[in-house]
Amino acid sequence: xxxxxxxxxxxxxxxxxxxxxxxxxxxxxxxxxxxxxxxxxxxxxxxxxxxxxxxxxxxxxxxxxxxxxxxxxxxxxxxxxxxxxxxxxxxxxxxxxxxxxxxxxxxxxxxxxxxxxxxxxxxxxxxxxxxxxxxxxxxxx
Amino acid sequence: xxxxxxxxxxxxxxxxxxxxxxxxxxxxxxxxxxxxxxxxxxxxxxxxxxxxxxxxxxxxxxxxxxxxxxxxxxxxxxxxxxxxxxxxxxxxxxxxxxxxxxxxxxxxxxxxxxxxxxxxxxxxxxxxxxxxxxxxxx
Numbered sequence: 001x002x003x004x005x006x007x008x009x010x011x012x013x014x015x016x017x018x019x020x021x022x023x024x025x026x027x028x029x030x031x032x033x034x035x036x037x038x039x040x041x042x043x044x045x046x047x048x049x050x051x052x053x054x055x056x057x058x059x060x061x062x063x064x065x066x067x068x069x070x071x072x073x074x075x076x077x078x079x080x081x082x083x084x085x086x087x088x089x090x091x092x093x094x095x096x097x098x099x100x101x102x103x104x105x106x107x108x109x110x111x112x113x114x115x116x117x118x119x120x121x122x123x124x125x126x127x128x129x130x131x132x133x134x135x136x137x138x139x140x141x
Numbered sequence: 142x143x144x145x146x147x148x149x150x151x152x153x154x155x156x157x158x159x160x161x162x163x164x165x166x167x168x169x170x171x172x173x174x175x176x177x178x179x180x181x182x183x184x185x186x187x188x189x190x191x192x193x194x195x196x197x198x199x200x201x202x203x204x205x206x207x208x209x210x211x212x213x214x215x216x217x218x219x220x221x222x223x224x225x226x227x228x229x230x231x232x233x234x235x236x237x238x239x240x241x242x243x244x245x246x247x248x249x250x251x252x253x254x255x256x257x258x259x260x261x262x263x264x265x266x267x268x269x270x271x272x273x274x275x276x277x278x279x
Contacts, residue, residue: 011165028198031206065187094200098144102195105142131181131190132142 003118004060005048008070010079013040014095017084030094038082043100044123045074047108050134051115061114073107097122099129145259147190150212152221155182158235159226185239186264187216187246191256203256215249218254226238239265272274 015038016030026034033039047070051060077087083095089103101122109117116134123129157180158172163249175181184217189212193202219229225237231245245259 015202020198024215029204029206062190094198096200098146098202099200102144109142130146131145131147133145135143140212 001051002053002060003050004115005046006063006066006070007044007046008067008075009042009044010075010084011040011042012078012081012083013038014083015039016094016096018094022139038084041124042076044105045070046121046123047104047117047118048119048121049112049115050118054114057132059114061112064110065113069108069111073111074104077107097124097128097130101132105132143192144195144202145190145192147260148205148208149185149214150187150189150217152187152217153182154220154223154225155180156225156232157181158238160236167237168234180226183265185220186240187212188252188260188262188264189246189258190260190262191253192259193256203253207255208253211253212250215252216246219244219249220222220272239263239269239271240273243271247273247275 011121014033015036016033017026017036018029021029047066049066053060077089078100081087083100087095087103089107089124090099093099093103101120104122105117105120108120116136118134120132121129144165153225157177158175159168160171167258187209191202191208195202196209201211223229225242227233229237229245232241233239235245243261243263246263250258250261258275259274262270264270
């Protein structure tokens with residue numbers, strides 16, 4: 001099996017606020033992320049597809065196709081957007097790195113025409129990233 | 142699908158690779174310039190990976206407001222700007238190779254109660270990295 005990875009970047013705004021919590025609780029739990037005017041990040045997304053190369057093309061999945069899928073499903077949906085207000089898939093969810101990565105996983109999983117979605121790694125900054133990995137991926141990373 | 146969260150921390154420390162169980166010649170042969178008597182140092186980068194259910198109220202596996210001070214207290218304060226061989230008690234009897242530093246950091250972090258520590262990965266330099274995921278996965 002071969003794994004191929006494509007990287008894309010997008011920039012977006014967000015903040016953390018749960019209406020179930022009081023103002024003080026929101027501030028206590030979410031710290032400076034609770035500023036309701038929002039703040040932003042340059043996100044880096046790495047998407048890994050696992051599979052056997054097609055004998056005719058030598059490719060697991062044409063990276064051009066993967067690039068187009070990432071552009072359509074992720075970049076157009078999230079780039080230069082406010083994740084709390086403009087991304088319906090995140091409605092009712094706190095747009096943490098974990099939740100945004102999981103939403104991206106769910107958006108991509110059914111769109112991969114060859115091979116299988118193996119890992120979604122979303123960097124919110126150089127020092128923080130979330131990984132979603134396939135249950136069948138035995139390898140610990 | 143499983144979710145994990147990885148946070149990257151940094152510390153700067155010196156060490157010397159030297160084993161009391163080996164002769165001076167063997168130490169020199171095995172550890173080379175890392176055996177230099179006064180020690181040398183690195184800027185270490187430590188990646189800590191946690192797993193567990195994502196809390197629906199917070200959207201988090203664990204709050205970084207808890208993880209960061211925990212790692213700071215248990216690891217960074219103990220290792221940063223220190224001579225690992227002398228200043229970290231565990232390395233008085235264990236060679237502070239980055240393999241052993243990885244395992245020691247993992248051991249210190251398993252006390253974290255809000256999530257499971259899945260992996261500790263250390264970059265000793267931009268060219269060398271080491272990771273430990275606990276004994277069960279070996």
